[in-house]
Amino acid sequence: MAMITFSENHESSLISFEAGEALASLRDPRAEGLKWVYSLGAIPTSHVVVVGLGSGFHVAALADIDPELQITVVDSRESLIPVFRSQFPELADRVNIVVVQEDQDIFKADFYQEVLNQRSYVLSFRECWGQQSSFFAQVFAHLTGRTLESVKYHFEEFGINIKALYLQPNKLLSIKDLIPVVEASVMSEEKKQIFRILGELVK
Amino acid sequence: MKILVLSLLRLGDIIQQAPLLKGLREKHPDAEIHLLLNRQFANVEKILEGVVDRYIYFDREAFQKGLGEPAYNILWSYTQVENLVKGLNQESYDVAINLTHNKLSAYLMGAIQALQKRGLYQEEGRFKGLSNRWLRYFNDRFSGNQKSLFHYVELLGKAFDIPVRATPFVARKKNKLVLLQCLTSDAKKNWGLERYFDLKRTIEVSLVDYEVCVLGAPFERESLLKVFSEKDLLICDLPEARKHLQNADLLVTGDTSIKHMAAQVGTPLVEIAIGSSDVVKTGAYTNQAVILSSEVACAPCTHSQACSQSSHLCAEDVTVEKVFAAVWDQLSGEKIAERNLRQTLERTVWSLYLDKEHSAVEPFYREALEELLVKTSVTGIKETLPAWEQQTALYRSWLEKAKDVLPTREVLASKRSFQSSDVSELIFCAQDILKSKKDEVGYFQVFVEALLSRFSQPVQVYDRVHVALMEVEELLTIREVFTQYLQSLSKEGAYYAKGIGQLSIGGFEEAGKSIQRDLENAEL
The missing domain is CATH 3.40.50.150 (Vaccinia Virus protein VP39)
Known part of the structure; x- marks a missing residue:
């Protein structure tokens, strides 16, 4: 240093x-x-x-x-x-x-x-x-949850299938990258619905 | 009763939907009505007083900022939307009505718990809520640039069983004031400040006792001052604009939210619908509007895309002289031209079809005829009938041909994969319909769209096309039966004219008490 x-x-x-x-x-x-x-x-x-x-x-x-x-x-x-x-x-x-x-x-x-x-x-x-x-x-x-390593902490409560994210190139993640992963994960429909709303907001 | 209404579009749409909200209040005077709208349009509160009990805001800009800016936690917007949904669900709504009809509102409706949901919503991975024919028609016609026989507000009113009325004409003291709303939210929809300036001069020179002022929002002042002088301008916010409109004789405007406000306060208007303006979807819902649109091939163009032409063709097509002629007609008090009778007849036929819950229900022909006779004369109907019947015969011939060339389900089921050649005759039939340009109101629209869809299994073609043709069959049957009613009416008039007296008309017997005159009082 x-x-x-x-x-x-x-x-x-x-x-x-x-x-x-x-x-x-x-x-x-x-x-x-x-x-x-x-x-x-x-x-x-x-x-x-x-x-x-x-x-x-x-x-x-x-x-x-x-x-x-x-x-x-x-x-x-x-x-x-x-x-x-x-x-x-x-x-x-x-x-x-x-x-x-x-x-x-x-x-x-x-x-x-x-x-x-x-x-x-x-x-x-x-x-x-x-x-x-x-x-x-x-x-x-x-800190903002936009790296592959941090997603598992930020999304811990949702139980998403993190492995699917490894297909993402090395870049700052956005909610757009997470939505297909959310859809493919086992999680309550109510929570998925909120992510779908967010998906429409970033179109 | 607690009702939530979702209206997540733009300011003009919310103002346009005001008759629906008023109709809802009229229908449920004791209900608690909550309106969910985009926070940026919170200023509509002032113009919906007494209609809505509570406004709830969808902070779209903040949510989008949270999603787009890297400084925000990736889940910040999630938490905000989740809190909004939780708050809505704590209200325990009896009814949730979606006036927005897009995916965002459908997902939001899906997340909201309400005893009854009306309009589009998403649940269990599927879009639902197209529960009646009016909603399906709305979905078919408003998903793209398809033509609709019914205005957006009228359709939603029918779809949700909300009584709505186009603003009636109210005679009032004239102030000799003409307002111009020159700027819109989209440059393509602007007619051009120079043209408005020429129009202002023409009005002032030709109609010397009229004053012409230019309406504008504070942020539009600078642009307007490039052409107009400060004394010509009325720079104001929405509530002030409403007051100015109430005092005006006429508004000349582009496709703006101001025109919907003018329609609501009963001010006659001349609308210049160019660029992406779609008269049916966003035209002012009033009997006192003259709408001038462009005939150029590219109009209406796609929203949110730049003009593809080398010059603003649609604006050039609507000349100052044309607009002044419309202004003259409006100010001179001449009756606005009666709606085209053919279109009125088409609306009647389609209303009979759309009002039915399912194919087995008998339409209310007699009531429809009575309603038609209020709006139009028997002479007019007689004059229109030959062309109307010719059109009916053409539609029938198309339908019969399509039914003939549709392969049977068994034949298609025996094929392993779908090839276009399997339905080539059907495609030719659809091409003939499209090329003729005679299916003006879209009897065969669903049929043609069915052939444009992608299919993995050949039987899917059959199922889609078969359903579409069944719908056309039902529509045409209604058209033909209603035509018989019109013919009877025409003959009845003829017999009366010859002094033969009243004859029984078979077509009316099935409807019970007919619209014929009272037999006990059959005075000529």
């Missing part, structure tokens, strides 16, 4: 760097975070997962805009956490930070069950992904 370093900008804010690449705007990290939050629109769930901690200004902006929102942040770079905690001490109780080194570790994390139960909304602030882009992209897809 590349070296993480920190540097103060002209406003005395601590900006994190990965292999010399800034993980937030040097000039105005707070405005950058706010701009990102405003671009999100309404957040459809009470619990969100943010993929990437970086310098943390985007997380602070998110917490600031909706005081009721539960936030979990996932990152692989543990050294970012103490700086975030010292820079935003008021968020100690609001933001839960989870460190995962391998993308598969996400399935074992405690908060993953909450993601499954609440169908949590997952946000990505790509400016802070640095050298970890492909890793974070995979984590993002696992």
